[in-house]
Amino acid sequence: MEYDIVIVGGGILGTALAYQLSKHIPGERIVVVEKEEGVARHTSSRNTGVIHRPFYLDPISKGKFARCAQESYEFWKEYAARKGLPWREVGTLEVALDEAQLARLKKYKAWSLQNGMGDSEVRLLSAEEVREIEPSAWCAGALLCTTDTAVDFGAFTRALRDDAEERGVKFLFGCEVKKIVEKKDGVDILYQRLITPPTPSYLKRGNFAEVPPLRVRGGEEGLRAHYMVNCAGGAALKIAHLMGVAREFADLNFRGEYLIVEGESARLALRNVYSVPRHTDFPFLDPHYVVRVDGRVEIGPSAVPVFGSYAYRGVGNVLGKLTEKPLANKLRLLRNPEFLRLCGKEWRSALSKDAMVARVQKFLPDLRVADCVARGTAGVRASLIDRNGRFVPEVVEAQTPRSLHILNYNSPGATGAPAYAADLTRLISKL
Template sequence: MPDRKYDLVVIGAGIVGLASAMEILKRHPALRLAVLDKEEQIAQHQTGHNSGVIHSGIYYAPGSLKAKLCVSGKQKLIQFCQEHDIPYELCGKIIVATTEEELPRLQNIYERGLANGVPGVELIGPERIREIEPECEGIRAIWSPTTGIVDFGRVALAYADEVQARGGEILTGHEVFDIKQQDGVYNLETSRGVVASKYIVSCAGLYADRIAEMTGAPKYPKIVPFRGDYYVLRPEKRHLVRGLIYPVPDPRFPFLGVHFTRRMDGEVWLGPNAVLAFAREGYRRTDFNARDLLEAVTYRGFGLLAWRYWRMGLEEMYRDFSKVAFLAALKRYVPAIRAEDMLPGPSGVRAQALAPDGSLVDDFVFNRSGNALHVRNAPSPAATSSLAIGEVIAATAAKAFDLPTPVAH
């Protein structure tokens, strides 16, 4: 017999799972809802390891879910922060071209920003670059004044408070090992007993594909973990970076490249690189999980990705172990940085959905299997977009599960 019974269970107490639970309870306050998480504290993985940037929506293909949900989600996030006294800062971001060959790509990003309705974006030259970031060098840049920073861990805690205030439960330390369906009910076998629920919303991040398979959903796209390591600027050198300095994305490589990120606590993060993690929770170079690594390297999609980007992949691996190489990438933008200014920093693991043809799944992906909804791919800017994603999940759940709508009084 199940130890606990609910109408709906959300798997994953990261920022997307909590936002989805909060929005579902707003719309359906009578639901018995619980959020399960394998860790003893919420927001311990992607939410707790991200760079803290409130993205404006400038990069994403017009019409994509990322573009729409980032632009709308950012406004909702700022309003939420204001209502809950969560500090944030719209410090602005410059995307810097350092070579002539980058200029067409910079122009394309600028046009995307305009198409996506990102406020205030402008193309600027070297003099304006130095006004905004005195130590930065570039031949042209995009200025995005409404890009900002926030502590997403603190935002997630506020979401969790809202979930509980609306009658939802948050069950930490409940790792889901298996899911069986019987008589229209899902029985979730967890590390702390069986939890029964009529409906499931999975926001499992690094384990999204495995949870999906447990409910009979397709095994693809698979999650492949990529670790990103940061350095931090020595405190007395933080003046070298005022806000956010980003590169023009390189089409030869599927990830963004190193950048400069000011944090709410005053720290300045340098990075990250992007290398295959040898475990789904492989935050250190020495972390290793045989199942995770074997799944990744034997997956056809990963083999095709590695073949396509082998040269850039080797460069990223070299940079991961070479401070000199990492420094060289940073000095393209801020020449005044020296090796002694760089201190070892944190790392994160990105849950990247990878298609069988070797292509990185770029957009957010949501799908349904029976009475289970799955967030299959939610990389950056998912934290910025979390409230908008929560609204999509809640609306989809209401329709897919035919959830009762409360009667207005």
């Protein structure tokens, strides 16, 4: 089997890339290799489901994420209308609890304009103005973004797949890439056929079936392509390391957990309510009050340190993750007492519903523990750590002559996927 471009990973990014490549470079033979039985089975369906407007993104340190979120907004809006996909413009209230946070909201207003948002999309509100629109929210002031929108990124990804397939892209499902050999005239991709066993009943609890562990179905098979793009999400760094690139980076996984809210507590606010992040050097936010696209309310996500990209329950493979190379990056991070303190706080929220709810009660004091009835979806992010033991704020692209690796593609990556995939398409078309 010979192709022009192979994309590893059928999450929202790999699928959006297949969509953009087939649209802008017609005639290329493109294949997406995905280990699950369909697209968007991992992070791309296991997220907060918000089309984030880029008011909170620093245009310097998170410039790419900000630009792509801004450029993708109109694409998604038009695409949802054309495909009949749900689009619920709920809006977000970002609440400040003290003077320092109020100052940060002023910065957000300036960033929103620098990132290309309209002046009327983002408004700073006094505490009294907040009480008029969200009487249950407690704060010293807030920022209201009217255009943050609840969507179903899984449904978006499935629609992009259909369009890409219509233009001739091939999707190979149930195939896990195991080995890649780069040669002068192409890349050989070796993959193992897998089978998804029926989901055992203990994994079906909650509102979202867990992804069961895959089983090997056959021996190794292979394909050859002229160029490979690694969009494997949580496994992207491992694949890059297999090819000897991005060796300066390590990664750690953080599980975002949600609680489903019902009863009176599900009527506390009409829109999403977020608090201003306090630890911007780390991937930790206090959980938010989130209105999903179907109207359900959840609080979350937390950011519980786990040891594996697919550790949707438990802790994952501690030894395997901690001994991955390079060790020095993680060791430097683990010497940071603030990081360890925040990890402890996240684990407390994972183990105790009361602790999780208490974090949201700081700005929604009437939220009741009894109304948080069940665990919602959990999603895992892989955050890149550099040699100094610091988290990398931006998406990272690593290259070899015949491959491109997309690393650290975290939030708001689902929002920005169409524009970022268009960037990658331009880059690939120049090769």
